[in-house]
Amino acid sequence: MKNQVLFLLLVFSFLTVKAQYNEPNNRPKLVVGIVVDQMRYDYLTRFYNKYGEGGFKRMIRDGFNCKNNHFNYIPTKTAPGHASIFTGTTPKFHGIIGNDWFDKKLGENVYCVNDNSFKSVGTDNKKGQMSPHRMLTTTFADENRLFTQMRGKTIGVSIKDRGAVLPAGHTANAAYWVDDKGTGNWISSSFYMKELPNWVKRFNESNKTEQYFKTWDTYYDIDSYTESGDDLNTFEGGFSGKETATFPYDLNALKADNGNYKIIVETPYGNSLITDFTLELLKEEGLGKDNYTDVLTVSYSSTDKVGHNFGVNSKEVEDTYIRLDLDLERLFKALDDEVGADNYVVFLTADHGAPNVPSYLQSNKIPAGLFDLNAMVDALNSELEEEYGVKKLILSRINNQIFFNHKKISKSNLDLSELKERVSNKLLQYRLIDKVYTTSDGNQLELANGYLENMLMNGHNQKRSGDIVFVFNPAVFKDTLWNRTGTDHHSGLNYDTHVPLLFFGKGIAKGSTLQRTNITDIAPTISALLNISLPNGAIGNPLEFVFETQE
Template sequence: MKYMKNPILFLLCLCSFLSIQAQNNNHNNRPKLVVGIVIDQMRYDYLTRFTERYGEGGFKRMMREGFNCQNNHFNYIPTKTGPGHASIFTGTTPKYHGIIGNDWFDKKRGKNVNCVQDDTVTPIGTDSKDGKKSPIRMLNTTFADENRLFTQMKGKTIGISLKHRGAILPAGHTANAAYWFDYDHDGTGNWITSSFYMDGLPQWVKDFNESGVAESYFKTWNTLYDIQTYVESGPDLNTFERIFKGKETATFPYDLKALKEDNGGFKIIAESPFGNSLTTDFAIKAIDTEALGADFVTDVLTISYSSTDKVGHDFGPNSVEVEDTYLRLDLELERLFTALDEKVGKGEYMVFLTSDHAAPNVPSYLASKRIPAGLFDEKAMRKELNDFLLQKYNQSNLILSRVNNQLFLDHQKIQESGLNLETIKNDVANKLLTYELIDKVFVTSAINHFEGPNGYLETLLRNGHNQKRSGDILFVYEPAVFKDTPWNRTGTDHHSGLNYDTHVPLLFFGKGIANGSTLQRTNITDIAPTISALLNISFPNGAIGNPLEFVFEVTQD
């Protein structure tokens, strides 16, 4: 009644009410939580090859209720874990975000560096150097960063992965936390972080580390179902798989407790499907204790399942071990989605799922089926090239490093010796073309621009080439050729721009997402702009991809 006597007060209250309603409506259009899932080394055909054996609550639920982009590819080279995670969440390629490999040659330091190495931070939860990590080397923002900025830092971001780069790069620069598993070099088996994010582990993480959950996975890994039913894979006993120390053959079962001492302790958990189970355990705990998705300010959770990559590298795409790992991962996804339904609410969260790269069969297996393939000795190549340059120019060790199919020359020595850099580049390139198994060679210009014609392969190389960080010479193998190392003679590897490395799943599911599928080509760099458009926030600052409008649910006015 008093409002009617005071029209000005009434109008002010009405405007305030309408403003609050508008804000609530705006928030209600956004998911409370965005979950970005990366399955490390997942080929697209793992969705189709194993589909009859998946349950209804994991991969199939995403495809049944969400949107399936069936022709999704990486649009740069090299297809590695670090660049993959950075590109998915920034919406751009190594050319701009600067993560040109898992490791690369740092021209200023004169040595190789890891993509998330940061010697200025201190490990939290461990004394291991694996705790000295941050996103400092990534040059662009992620959509999670943009969400934090848009919400005035109210929306949380947490990144989780067994691998440090799988946790750190997706979460971006403004993350509240990124946690990874201390498993390498006989690690502690704790979830750890660095001082980039915090001064000490939260109590819930300490409690989780002390709970014995990680230790509980030192158990026997046998097939989930009768091994005779694994008809989508090759025979369990073959010569194309890595054999764990302490076993005579790469065959089921695997007694992880008995094998742990000879295989890096907690590392063997990461190299089994139980590493994915541990990741789900920790992710669900984070959702609960960090109250992710508990209000109408959108939070972001990034989860990278790393054990698929470990198992893939050890055993290869045609192995029973890989098939069993994906059948078990399907159950982990169902467990995660059930937790999200209960804790955030059905229809209140949104999930996308993709991979950081795919993988081919190992060259020895392909060769056994008469498919062209091979192994190339890069170590011997570098020595031969340095000997060639020594003989021609009387200067030793002009090639400082070979990494990611790139060669880095000693610019300082070349300049001080009065030699011509471009001439040396061309000499090396011409010599490289004489090698069997090398298909193409490209040199960079004087100011380290990528040189080459405008073709499909050249575009991918250009997108992966960072002017300041990449090498002087780039070479490309023939299809199905790996660098010859002891670990590449079995299992698999990845790095190329060929379909076996670039074609990965892309599934969207949850609030705001339509039901359907497309064979239209999509690029990995389209994901971040799509999520940004869904949230009505700024695109990541270097994004080059386009929002995929067809994945959005059409709302009726």
């Protein structure tokens, strides 16, 4: 009897603690969502001994580490990644099926956030003509804005427009990105504002961007970078005007041959620039200063650009993460000072991972390869023309999907199902293609219940996706000059899906788990933390074990 009473008292105490934590007025004043573009999970562990105490290690030490966190759809690209993190759902529902995709009505490729109905703000070119209009569902930031009667602010920051626009959602107060191919200024869209705030204008007029036209050398002695391969090798891209992809890089001397400001964002200094801008934003916008929770989204884009250029085994990538760790420490210190250490919560994750380049894997006897998609489509169209007398029945092969010309098929009275069957059988004859799936007449991807099949279905949007989807063998890239060095990403394999998920701050427990979590669990978790509605298309679950219990 005493044991039963004791058990009931413990249960009551636990529920009281949970109830105390979940008090509606116990919300953090600021939520900071950090996305590190192209960060594999093992960058936390490979480079751990090179990190300081105030960045990644602070999050791991003082927060919660979900060690087995994965994307649960294909394709793993930047725009779908950012959209899925903040909406809690997959491309099947939020509609961002790639960075670009083939629009069946327009008959051409479209860019995920391009919107010509709005004007650029802060530049005379088209880099600011962006909005989240193609994202069909809400983000947790949208739900927070609705919950607070639009009193809680939302601001998105990134080098990339899509990295700022999609996380901030439809109701954001502002989103800022860099005109890296033009002025080098921070810019925005008339979707958010008529002109840049004065503090942004002052930032652009300062020399904070130009100061990064300097030499990029390793932060520590290059001989200590034992977690990476040789600095001189044949697997890296490098910069125009420099014979080898080796340290050091004189950015001021190289800028003219590499797009001027573009070279800054293709080094770790792009992440430092993001941090500089974000620290100014925290001071000027007053985030986390009142009783209405604000949301700040920060996407560190330069990690992706360095990764694509140099590859996951490069000393350049290692140095980029060492320097990012220092930028995170700067950001967390600023949050402590501006908002208060007990008033904010941060999560950090990535929009996708990345594999080693195929040539490096092949040099180590690991199966890999490059596949010429353009040659494949030309061959298929030639065969179909010979069989049916109709030219270019295949319009697009973007995102490993085949789009047929339905107007020509209808006009020529061809059988769409027969075409799908014929092309599917032909695709399976290619050595580097592993699997092929077709859609129904209503463009539904109806597959058997399996791990890969579920990922494909989660990435398939009935209105926007193609007629056939195919999957490469592991470590196979599309054959482009760009992909012959560095890295790429797109698949449902672990090197592309396994990414960090760290939480720390107000209301977050200290600990870790090897339990599998999905990228779509993040938005529901933050929504539960804030006691607000889940994003309207969310399919993930709140990760209750990351929440702190207080006595």
